Amino acid sequence: MKDNNFEITLRPTEISDLDTLFQIKLDKEASYLAAFMSKDSNDKTAYINKYTKLLSDPTVNNQTITINNSIVGSIAKFIMEGDTEITYWIDKKFWGQGVATKALKIFLTIETNRPIFGRVAFDNFGSQKVLEKCGFVRIGKDKGFANARQAEIEEYIYKLS
Numbered sequence: 001m002k003d004n005n006f007e008i009t010l011r012p013t014e015i016s017d018l019d020t021l022f023q024i025k026l027d028k029e030a031s032y033l034a035a036f037m038s039k040d041s042n043d044k045t046a047y048i049n050k051y052t053k054l055l056s057d058p059t060v061n062n063q064t065i066t067i068n069n070s071i072v073g074s075i076a077k078f079i080m081e082g083d084t085e086i087t088y089w090i091d092k093k094f095w096g097q098g099v100a101t102k103a104l105k106i107f108l109t110i111e112t113n114r115p116i117f118g119r120v121a122f123d124n125f126g127s128q129k130v131l132e133k134c135g136f137v138r139i140g141k142d143k144g145f146a147n148a149r150q151a152e153i154e155e156y157i158y159k160l161s
């Protein structure tokens with residue numbers, strides 16, 4: 001897909017992508033908005049080990065988002081408590097440019113399991129807009145401990161049927 005004079009593509013994530021993806025996830029503001037992260041999300045060895053295992057998990061679909069062949073984020077499908085869920089992360093330099101929305105639209109043509117759910121912190125308005133632009137509907141809310149904030153916060157649950 002073309003947008004803002006760049007081409008957004010998805011490809012299966014490779015182990016060689018993990019260093020770059022880890023660096024992207026270190027952004028403090030992005031971590032705050034993502035909220036629900038692992039306790040050791042700043043530990044590179046833990047990150048590499050976790051995602052190396054996930055790359056060989058057949059229930060997980062990890063894709064790397066690129067613009068003009070440069071890595072700008074990731075998007076994935078995983079199963080949690082029997083539900084198909086999505087997660088995505090975009091380099092902050094590309095926020096507000098439609099990258100997450102375009103990447104999710106592409107991803108939803110690859111990953112056709114439905115229903116598919118997305119969860120987002122109550123104050124992550126950008127991610128809420130992305131889900132809504134891609135046809136997700138807010139169906140509820142939950143509370144959970146957000147490691148990035150060291151507090152329990154509300155999260156919204158979205159569903160695409």
